[in-house]
Amino acid sequence: MREALLKVFRGEKDNGEYVTYKVPIEEGMVVLDAIHYIQAMYDPNLAVRWNCKAAKCGSCSAEVNGRPSLMCKSRMDKFVDGEEITVQPIKSFPHVKDLVSDVSWNYRANEKIPAFTPAPDADWTFYQEDIDRVQEFRKCIECFLCQDVCHVIRDHDRKDFLGPRFMVRSAGLDMHPLDTVERAKFLKEEGGIGLCNITKCCTEVCPESIHITDNAIIPLKERVVDEFYDPIAKFLKSVFGNKK
Numbered sequence: 001m002r003e004a005l006l007k008v009f010r011g012e013k014d015n016g017e018y019v020t021y022k023v024p025i026e027e028g029m030v031v032l033d034a035i036h037y038i039q040a041m042y043d044p045n046l047a048v049r050w051n052c053k054a055a056k057c058g059s060c061s062a063e064v065n066g067r068p069s070l071m072c073k074s075r076m077d078k079f080v081d082g083e084e085i086t087v088q089p090i091k092s093f094p095h096v097k098d099l100v101s102d103v104s105w106n107y108r109a110n111e112k113i114p115a116f117t118p119a120p121d122a123d124w125t126f127y128q129e130d131i132d133r134v135q136e137f138r139k140c141i142e143c144f145l146c147q148d149v150c151h152v153i154r155d156h157d158r159k160d161f162l163g164p165r166f167m168v169r170s171a172g173l174d175m176h177p178l179d180t181v182e183r184a185k186f187l188k189e190e191g192g193i194g195l196c197n198i199t200k201c202c203t204e205v206c207p208e209s210i211h212i213t214d215n216a217i218i219p220l221k222e223r224v225v226d227e228f229y230d231p232i233a234k235f236l237k238s239v240f241g242n243k244k
């Protein structure tokens with residue numbers, strides 16, 4: 001039977017070491033299965049967060065061979081026989097234990113975003129094409145892999161930047177046909193959107209294939225430019241309204 005060597009980070013609050021485990025590979029196996037094998041056969045105390053095992057709950061985020069990934073979506077058959085596979089917790093947030101990081105900062109960032117606000121007398125009939133535009137953003141499973149990979153948060157620890165996940169959420173609200181809130185000022189001053197230099201690393205790791213940079217961040221940046229740096233666009237908007 002084929003075997004893999006899993007080098008798993010073990011320890012608490014950043015103090016720890018990599019421990020290597022030998023795991024037999026079965027057909028269809030994913031990295032999360034291998035972690036469960038380690039829990040069952042070697043150490044039930046290995047801490048790991050997961051829930052759905054179907055790439056839908058966003059819980060099992062980790063770094064597999066250095067790449068932010070869902071463990072339940074990382075197939076073992078993509079590794080060559082005997083290859084050592086490194087599994088470590090996502091790095092951009094405080095470490096708790098083994099493969100678990102504390103991602104609660106993200107929930108506090110989320111709370112800052114001005115809520116969806118339809119007009120009191122809104123006509124709730126709208127076109128499918130308007131909904132198609134924001135539908136993509138609703139696919140987010142809050143795995144925070146994009147937050148983990150973003151160098152603004154990861155390397156520069158700029159927690160004054162909301163991060164790609166919350167640019168996606170802001171875009172979903174801002175582009176909703178019935179929303180009335182203007183978020184450009186918020187995104188510029190509190191969201192730190194200017195810190196994003198559109199490297200697209202966030203888009204590359206998104207397991208839901210959301211076009212984070214092209215469809216969310218760049219249009220939001222354009223709104224900020226229109227509002228603060230383009231007097232003609234601002235004038236036209238003041239005459240014709242319609243932020244959508």
Ligand code: SF4
Nearest residue numbers: 150196198199200202
């Ligand atoms: S495109 Fe922007 S949000 Fe995405 S990883 Fe790069 S800097 Fe971060």
Ligand code: SF4
Nearest residue numbers: 140141143144146206
């Ligand atoms: S945008 Fe993609 S990578 Fe970011 S949290 Fe949502 S699903 Fe995960």
Ligand code: FES
Nearest residue numbers: 052053057058072
């Ligand atoms: S266990 Fe739910 S996304 Fe992996």
